[in-house]
Amino acid sequence: MAGGAEIRELTVDLGERSYPILIGAGLLKRTGSLFAERGFPVKSPVLLVADSAVDGLYAGTVEESLKSAGYSVARAVVPSGEKSKSLAAFEELVTAALEAGLDRRSTVIALGGGVVGDLAGFVAASYMRGIRFVQMPTTILAHDSSVGGKVAVNHRLAKNIIGAFHQPEIVLYDLDTLKSLPPRDVRSGYAEMIKHGLIWDESFARWCDENAERLLALEPDALGRGLYEGCRVKSIVVSRDEKENDLRAILNLGHTIGHALEAVSHYGELLHGEAISIGMVGSARLAAKFGYGDELAAETERLLRKFGLPVRIPAGYDTDAIMSAMQHDKKFKEGSMVFVVPKRIGEVEIRGDVPVQWVRDIVEQLKEEAGKP
Amino acid sequence: MAGGAEIRELTVDLGERSYPILIGAGLLKRTGSLFAERGFPVKSPVLLVADSAVDGLYAGTVEESLKSAGYSVARAVVPSGEKSKSLAAFEELVTAALEAGLDRRSTVIALGGGVVGDLAGFVAASYMRGIRFVQMPTTILAHDSSVGGKVAVNHRLAKNIIGAFHQPEIVLYDLDTLKSLPPRDVRSGYAEMIKHGLIWDESFARWCDENAERLLALEPDALGRGLYEGCRVKSIVVSRDEKENDLRAILNLGHTIGHALEAVSHYGELLHGEAISIGMVGSARLAAKFGYGDELAAETERLLRKFGLPVRIPAGYDTDAIMSAMQHDKKFKEGSMVFVVPKRIGEVEIRGDVPVQWVRDIVEQLKEEAGKP
Ligand SMILES: NC(=O)c1ccc[n+]([C@@H]2O[C@H](COP(=O)([O-])OP(=O)(O)OC[C@H]3O[C@@H](n4cnc5c(N)ncnc54)[C@H](O)[C@@H]3O)[C@@H](O)[C@H]2O)c1
Ligand SMILES: NC(=O)c1ccc[n+]([C@@H]2O[C@H](COP(=O)([O-])OP(=O)(O)OC[C@H]3O[C@@H](n4cnc5c(N)ncnc54)[C@H](O)[C@@H]3O)[C@@H](O)[C@H]2O)c1
Ligand SMILES: [Zn+2]
Ligand SMILES: [Zn+2]
Numbered sequence: 001m002a003g004g005a006e007i008r009e010l011t012v013d014l015g016e017r018s019y020p021i022l023i024g025a026g027l028l029k030r031t032g033s034l035f036a037e038r039g040f041p042v043k044s045p046v047l048l049v050a051d052s053a054v055d056g057l058y059a060g061t062v063e064e065s066l067k068s069a070g071y072s073v074a075r076a077v078v079p080s081g082e083k084s085k086s087l088a089a090f091e092e093l094v095t096a097a098l099e100a101g102l103d104r105r106s107t108v109i110a111l112g113g114g115v116v117g118d119l120a121g122f123v124a125a126s127y128m129r130g131i132r133f134v135q136m137p138t139t140i141l142a143h144d145s146s147v148g149g150k151v152a153v154n155h156r157l158a159k160n161i162i163g164a165f166h167q168p169e170i171v172l173y174d175l176d177t178l179k180s181l182p183p184r185d186v187r188s189g190y191a192e193m194i195k196h197g198l199i200w201d202e203s204f205a206r207w208c209d210e211n212a213e214r215l216l217a218l219e220p221d222a223l224g225r226g227l228y229e230g231c232r233v234k235s236i237v238v239s240r241d242e243k244e245n246d247l248r249a250i251l252n253l254g255h256t257i258g259h260a261l262e263a264v265s266h267y268g269e270l271l272h273g274e275a276i277s278i279g280m281v282g283s284a285r286l287a288a289k290f291g292y293g294d295e296l297a298a299e300t301e302r303l304l305r306k307f308g309l310p311v312r313i314p315a316g317y318d319t320d321a322i323m324s325a326m327q328h329d330k331k332f333k334e335g336s337m338v339f340v341v342p343k344r345i346g347e348v349e350i351r352g353d354v355p356v357q358w359v360r361d362i363v364e365q366l367k368e369e370a371g372k373p
Numbered sequence: 374m375a376g377g378a379e380i381r382e383l384t385v386d387l388g389e390r391s392y393p394i395l396i397g398a399g400l401l402k403r404t405g406s407l408f409a410e411r412g413f414p415v416k417s418p419v420l421l422v423a424d425s426a427v428d429g430l431y432a433g434t435v436e437e438s439l440k441s442a443g444y445s446v447a448r449a450v451v452p453s454g455e456k457s458k459s460l461a462a463f464e465e466l467v468t469a470a471l472e473a474g475l476d477r478r479s480t481v482i483a484l485g486g487g488v489v490g491d492l493a494g495f496v497a498a499s500y501m502r503g504i505r506f507v508q509m510p511t512t513i514l515a516h517d518s519s520v521g522g523k524v525a526v527n528h529r530l531a532k533n534i535i536g537a538f539h540q541p542e543i544v545l546y547d548l549d550t551l552k553s554l555p556p557r558d559v560r561s562g563y564a565e566m567i568k569h570g571l572i573w574d575e576s577f578a579r580w581c582d583e584n585a586e587r588l589l590a591l592e593p594d595a596l597g598r599g600l601y602e603g604c605r606v607k608s609i610v611v612s613r614d615e616k617e618n619d620l621r622a623i624l625n626l627g628h629t630i631g632h633a634l635e636a637v638s639h640y641g642e643l644l645h646g647e648a649i650s651i652g653m654v655g656s657a658r659l660a661a662k663f664g665y666g667d668e669l670a671a672e673t674e675r676l677l678r679k680f681g682l683p684v685r686i687p688a689g690y691d692t693d694a695i696m697s698a699m700q701h702d703k704k705f706k707e708g709s710m711v712f713v714v715p716k717r718i719g720e721v722e723i724r725g726d727v728p729v730q731w732v733r734d735i736v737e738q739l740k741e742e743a744g745k746p
Binding site: 087090091095150165244327 | 460463464467468471472474498499500501502503523525528529530531534535536537538616617700
C-alpha cells in the first residue's frame with residue numbers, strides 16, 4: 001500500500017454510463033483541468049452547489065480552478081443539514097440554474113456531503129430532464145452517497161421518496177477537505193463504511209476493526225484505503241444492479257429502522273450514519289430471531305461502539321411513530337416487511353417474511369436498553 | 374379503413390421499454406381487465422390522477438373497472454389548467470401517493486389531457502425513483518403528450534424545465550371521452566396533429582387539410598384515424614431517438630416561440646396548441662428568410678386557420694419579454710439560437726444558426742399584423 005499522497009482510482013462499471021472515482025489529496029484545484037480533459041463543454045455554464053459550511057471553505061478553490069480553465073461558474077449555497085434535502089431547496093436550485101443560464105450541456109457539481117450530493121443530483125437529474133452531474137464528496141459518509149447515482153429529496157412523511165437514478169460523470173474525492181469535518185460527522189460516515197464490510201467483505205470489516213483508531217484520527221493512508229475499499233464494494237454492487245431490482249437492496253442494511261428513526265427525529269437530531277448504526281444493530285438482532293445466533297449482534301455492536309457510534313434508540317422516541325414511519329419506507333413491499341438481515345460478518349440476505357411484531361419488539365428493546373450502560 | 378368502433382393499436386418500439394397504444398371507444402371500462410392481463414400487481418395500490426373537469430366525468434368509470442378487477446384505487450384531483458403543472462401540485466400528489474400507501478410496484482394513472490399526463494408522469498418518474506405509469510388521454514392534444522415519455526412541470530421562469538423521461542406501460546385512448554371536450558381545446562389539440570403532418574408526413578398533412586370539417590366535428594372514423602396517424606408519427610420519431618439527442622428535436626416545431634408565448638401569458642391565456650400554432654407560423658417565416666420561399670408560410674397559415682387556430686401574437690404581448698423567455702427555453706443552446714425550420718410540407722431541419730434579430734423581427738411582425746384581418 002503506497003503513501004497518503006497517492007491518487008487512488010476505480011471505475012464504476014455501467015456500460016456507457018461508466019465513470020471514474022478519483023480519491024486523493026489536492027483534487028479540488030485540479031477540477032478545471034479534469035473537466036477540460038474530459039471534454040466538458042466550456043461554453044455551457046456550471047452550477048457549483050455547496051452547503052453553508054462547505055461553501056466558504058472549499059467552493060472558492062473549485063471555482064477558481066474552473067475559471068482558469070475557461071468555464072463560467074455560478075455558485076449556489078443551501079443551509080447545512082438534512083433539512084436542505086427538500087423540494088423547497090430543490091426549487092431554489094432550479095431557479096439558480098435558470099438564472100445562471102444553464103443549458104442542456106451544462107454541469108451541476110455537488111461539493112459537500114450526502115445532503116448536497118442527493119439534492120444537487122436530483123437537480124441535475126431533473127433540470128431539462130437531465131444534465132451532467134459531478135460529485136465532489138467532502139464527508140466520509142459521502143464515499144457511499146456519491147457513488148451509484150441514487151439522488152433524492154425527502155418528503156415530510158418519508159425520506160428519499162422523491163428522486164431518480166442519475167449517475168455522475170466523475171467522482172472527485174479530495175481527502176484534504178476531510179480535515180475540517182466535525183468529529184461527530186467523521187464517526188457518522190464510518191457507519192456506512194462498516195456497512196460495506198458487513199454486507200460484502202469480511203476482511204474489510206476486520207480491517208476497519210483493526211484500524212479504527214487510525215481511521216478516527218484521519219491518518220491519510222488508512223483514510224484513503226478505507227474510502228477506496230468502501231467505494232469499491234459500493235461500485236461492485238451498483239454495477240451488478242444499477243436500478244435496485246435485487247442485489248442492490250443489500251446496501252440498505254440498517255436503513256429500514258434507520259430511516260424511520262431519522263423521520264421521527266424530524267431529520268435533525270440523529271445523523272444519517274448514527275441512525276443506520278442503530279438500525280444495523282436492530283438487523284443483527286433480527287438475524288438472531290432467524291436463528292443465526294446472538295454472537296453476530298454482539299460483534300456488530302462492539303464494532304460500531306469502537307467507532308463511537310450509537311447502538312440504542314434514544315429513550316424519548318415513540319415506538320408507534322417509528323413503526324408507522326417504516327410503513328412509508330420503500331422497503332415495505334406489498335403488505336409484508338422486507339429487511340436486509342445479516343447471516344454472518346460479510347454476508348447478508350434479503351428477507352420478505354419479517355414479522356412486524358419482531359421488529360416492534362426489537363425497537364422496544366433498543367429503547368429500554370438505552371438507559372442502561 | 375374500418376368503422377369508428379374498431380380499436381386501433383400501435384407499438385412504441387423502445388426495446389424493453391416498448392409499449393402499446395390502444396385507440397378506440399369504450400376503453401375506460403376495460404381498464405381493470407387490461408391491467409390484470411398485463412400483470413399489474415393487484416396487491417399494490419393504484420393512484421388515479423385527474424383534473425377537476427375530468428374527474429367527475431370519467432374517473433368513476435376507471436375506478437370501478439379497476440376495483441372490480443381487484444385493485445385498490447386512490448383518486449387525486451388537481452385544478453384544471455396549465456397552472457397545475459407546478460412543483461406545488463407535484464408535491465400534493467406525492468403526499469397523496471404516500472397516504473394511499475403506494476409501493477414500488479404501484480401504478481400512477483394519468484386520466485386527462487397533457488397537463489395531467491405531464492404532472493402525474495413526473496410523479497410516477499420520481500416517486501421511489503420511478504414506478505409504473507399509465508396514460509389515459511382525454512384530449513386531442515394528448516395524442517402527442519401521452520406518447521414518448523417526456524414528463525415535466527413548469528417553473529415560473531420556463532416551461533417544462535423540471536422533468537424526466539419516463540415511458541408509460543400502456544396508453545389507453547378512449548375516444549368516447551373526447552365528446553365532452555370544449556371546442557377551443559378540440560382546436561388546440563389539432564395544432565399538434567397538424568404539426569405531426571408538417572414535420573414528417575406530407576400526405577397526412579394533406580389528409581388533415583381535406584378532413585378538417587370531419588375532424589372538427591369529431592366524426593368517429595376521422596378522429597380515430599387522425600389520432601392514430603398522429604401517434605404513429607410521434608412514436609416513429611421517439612423510437613429512433615428516445616432521449617432527444619438529435620432527431621426527436623423536430624417535434625419542437627413551433628415550440629420555441631410557442632413556449633415563450635405561454636410563459637409570457639403566465640400559462641393561462643393561450644392554450645398550448647394555440648401558442649404553437651402561432652409558433653409554427655413564425656417558423657415558416659424563418660424558412661422564408663432562409664430562402665425556402667414565402668409559399669410555405671402562407672400554406673401553413675391557411676391550414677392552421679382552417680382549424681380555427683390563431684396565427685398571430687395577441688397585440689398586448691411584450692416583445693422583450695417574449696425574447697427573454699426564449700433564452701430560458703431548452704432550445705437555446707450555447708449562446709446561439711436553435712430552431713426547427715420547415716423546408717417543405719412534411720420535412721423540417723434543425724438549424725443552430727438562427728440570428729436573434731430575425732426572430733425578433735418575426736415576433737414584431739406577428740404582433741403588428743394581429744390587428745389586421
Ligand atoms: N445517495 C445515496 O446513495 C446515499 C447513501 C448514503 C447516504 N445518503 C444520504 O446522505 C446524507 C448524509 O450525508 P452526510 O453525512 O455527508 O451529511 P451532510 O451532507 O449533511 O454533511 C454532514 C455535515 O458536515 C458538514 N460538512 C460537510 N463537509 C464538510 C467539510 N469537509 N468540512 C466541514 N464540514 C463539512 C456539513 O455542512 C454537514 O453539517 C443523508 O441525507 C443520506 O440519506 C445518500
Ligand atoms: N409531454 C409531451 O410530450 C407533451 C407534448 C405536447 C404537449 N404537452 C403538454 O400538454 C399540455 C397541454 O395539454 P392539453 O391541451 O391536453 O391541456 P389540458 O390537460 O389542460 O386539457 C385541456 C382542457 O380540457 C379539459 N379536459 C380534458 N379532457 C376533457 C374531456 N374529455 N372533457 C372535457 N374537458 C376535458 C381540461 O380540464 C382542460 O381544461 C401542455 O402543458 C403541454 O406542454 C406535453
Ligand atoms: Zn445510507
Ligand atoms: Zn407541444
